[in-house]
Amino acid sequence: MATFRSLLLSGLLASTTKAQAFDAGVRGEDAFSYVQPLNTTILGPYGHSPAVLPSPNTTGSGGWEEAFAKAQNFVSQLTLEEKADMVTGQPGPCVGNIVAIPRLGFGGLCLQDGPLSIRVADYASVFSAGVSAASTWDKNVLYERGLAMGKEFKAKGAHIALSPVAGPLGRSAYSGRNWEGFSPDPYLTGVAMEKTIRGHQDAGVQATAKHYIGNEQETQRNPTYDRNGTVTDVIQEAISSNIDDRTMHELYLWPFANAVHAKCASFMCAYQRLNGSYACENSKALNGILKEELGFQGYVMSDWGGTHSGVASIEGGLDMNMPGGLGPYGTVPEAGSFFGGNVTLAVNNGTVDVSRVDDMILRIMTPYFWLGQDQDFPSVDPSSADLNTFSPKSTWVREWNLTGERSRDVRGDHGEMIRRHGAEATILLKNERNALPLKAPKSIAVFGNDAGDDVMGFYNQGDFEYGTLVAGGGSGTGRLTYLVSPLAAINARAKEDNTLVQQWLNNTLIANSNITDLWIPETPDACLVFLKTWAEEAADRQHLDVDWNGNEVVESVAKFCNNTIVVTHSSGINTLPFADHPNVTAILAAHYPGQESGNSIVDVLYGDVNPSGKLPYTIAFNGSDYNAPPTTAVNTTGVYDWQSWFDEKLEIDYRYFDAHNISVRYEFGFGLSYSTFELSDAKAEPLAYGIISKPEDLPILPGGNPALWESVYNVTVSVANKGDVDGATVPQLYVTFPDSTPAGTPPRQLRGFEKVFLAAGESQTVGFELMRRDLSYWDVVSQEWLIPAGEFVLSVGFSSRDLKEVVKITPVEA
Secondary structure, eight states, rough: OOOOHHHHHTTOOOOOOHHHHHTOOOOOOOSSGSSSSHHHHHHTTOOOOOOOOOOOOOOOTTHHHHHHHHHHHHHHHHOOHHHHHHBOOOSSSEEEOOOOBGGGTTTOEEEESSSOOSSSEEEEEEEOOOHHHHHOOOOOHHHHHHHEEEEEHTTTTSEEEEOOOOOOOOOOTTTTTTTGOOOSHHHHHHHHHHHHHHHHHHOEEEEEEEEEEEEEOOTTTTTTEEESSSSOOEEOOOOOOOOOOIIIIISSSHHHHHHHHHHHHEEESSSSTOOOOOOOGHHHIIIIIIIIIOOOEEEEEEEOOOOOOOOHHHHHOOOOOOSSSGGGOOOOOOSOOTTTTTHHHHHHSSSOOHHHHHHHHHHHHHHHHHTTTTTSSSOOHHHHHHHHOOOOOOGGGSOOOOOOOOTTTOOTHHHHHHHHHHHHHHHEEOTTTTSSSSSSSSSSEEEEETTOOSOOOOOOOOSSSSSSSOOBBBOOOOSOOOOOHHHHHHHHHHHHTTOOOEEEOOOOHHHHHGGGSOOOOOOEEEEEEEEEEBBBBOOOOOOOSSSTTTHHHHHHHHTTTTSEEEEESSSOOOOOOGOOOOEEEEEEOOOOOTTHHHHHHHHHTTTTTTOOOOSSSOOOOOOGSOOOOOOOOSSSSTTTTEEEOTTTTOOOOOOHHHHHTOOOOOOOOBOHHHHHHOEEEEEESSSHHHHHHHHOOOOOOOOOOOGSSEEEEEEEEEEOOSSSSOOOOOOEEEHHHHESOOOTOSOOOEEOOEEEEETTEEEEEEEEEEGGGOOOETTTTTTTEOOOSSSSSEEEEEEEEEEEEEEEEESOOO
């Protein structure tokens, strides 16, 4: 006879209450049916997750077989208590720590933030943010950045980099962490994920794809607790991201599939609920999709404090509890940890089979051996322990043997690379009357509180008024060792050119002054206005304007200066109402470019680098034009009332604007150059014949069915530089699916891009290989990726709305 607990874990008790779940020893829910009856009148067509049990075992397939055998030998020597330690974080010198087992020669694991820098470290570089890297549309830059970051993590003794980010993808323009990721387009983000992961892991560091999945806002990402009670006293649970099956696969899962295909070592599950279940115990997402459908061979770690159960999380597919003994916001659960000693207890009383625990450790140790981290891996830099405010030494319950050089400098020559990446990421949105590039102007004036040096120090966890902005806040930020501000770089260039420079950095003063009363002796040749936009973890943006009265600053300057050039250092989308001002001659979006920020922008302003960045998102005319704002409040007080219904389905960013024929200020993929490029002679040739709708049923490998990753068409186009300036451009391929595709398919979807550098007058043929996956949609009935019958339209252009060449193909006859 089935026990109550087995029925609960299998999802058969549709009306199980939260209290019953506690009685069964389960904190949280494995399926939405745990928390309320499965009532489609309430839920609609989606909003619940079926249970998928048991958690699949890793096999090391796809190239990890030798490392898997080493991991098996390692696990066979562990005691049960050691096994519990291997899956449970402990306070220590790093942001996350797995303790050493000296008798087996295992020195433990060090996990460190984050997606643009090794944060808990000194003498390390601050690279460009994800949104900046995506703005390059350059696969080589994406890999090079990932490799350089990986080298710094390893040199500081970090085995695992908590990078890169595909969640948030960017459903909402207002999400506070969009800048950590790449783009709301799944294809662009997928390429960025794969290149970054390969870079990290070629450097010998494990990559972590995060935050899996549906982590599309910061508001109510964690439960609201009764601060007068314990961490189990929940007033309201975290928001539930309710996503239908097709949208999940074609949009939010897409870049994570790239991560698995790149053999990413680990995944970090998200804070919020997913279709009713916490993401770190959602067995459909972790077991069914990630480990079965995508063939993921690595391990799933929780976000810090994102574990809400012991048994349910283990059975649901969570392999490592981070940070372990610490609960949400640094609180300490009464039991100490949902894992830890509770794992030992659960195995001893038969609640959890030891084979499941063994698989958790095999998943953790296989990538460790695959990357050779058991051989001469650098020790943790002792200075990291001093900088780690998350688990300071006063919280340590174990001794950590910190040896090796303290405060080792791992930056190498990365500064020059960061400078180049920042310039390549800069997007020229407007350039009238040949305002740019600057040509040794006689005088210039610099305005705005983003232009100068930071006055609040080089490690900023909060917004600040004065100083240039190169990273957002929270765990994704970086600790600068130096910073080249725009003003410093401009002054250096002005000295070379004998240019007079005047400066006003107080936005309040600028916005409320008659500018002609400030400058001397005459109107400058160019007025440079530097604006910024802050964003951070744990908070969503309140608006899409630039911060600190930036719009008013531009209006005040442009009222009197007929050559006003605006530069934004922003977390992402700004609506730019001043773009139509006749005296605003140029606008550049520079995002968060890293420590060489000033040099990067000066290289573009003066034409040393021809701008080639492209928008990784759409800039609308108004903030209200975007269709998926965060859920910022609920009108009821029920425990489960925070719900976010992804009813827009596949229509986010340019897909939405195109589907509804909405005018935008600057479209996805847009970016100007100092030269002129043309496209011609697009062709499409099949690489396979006898293509049928359904892929061949091949054994699953990392990334899913290998047939989906096979190239089926090659599209070529000729691109020519018709101007007189050398530079790079980015031909982009968009696919329009046949009418036979189910309703809701976006009008156009990015399916290829290549950055190509051309000397003035030069031309080149660029190719895009289309995989079966690129021409398929997710069929919710057959649970397969299918190529629809009929005619596809393949459009090549320089943005989503600047399409120059069209070719049509019919892979599958009707």
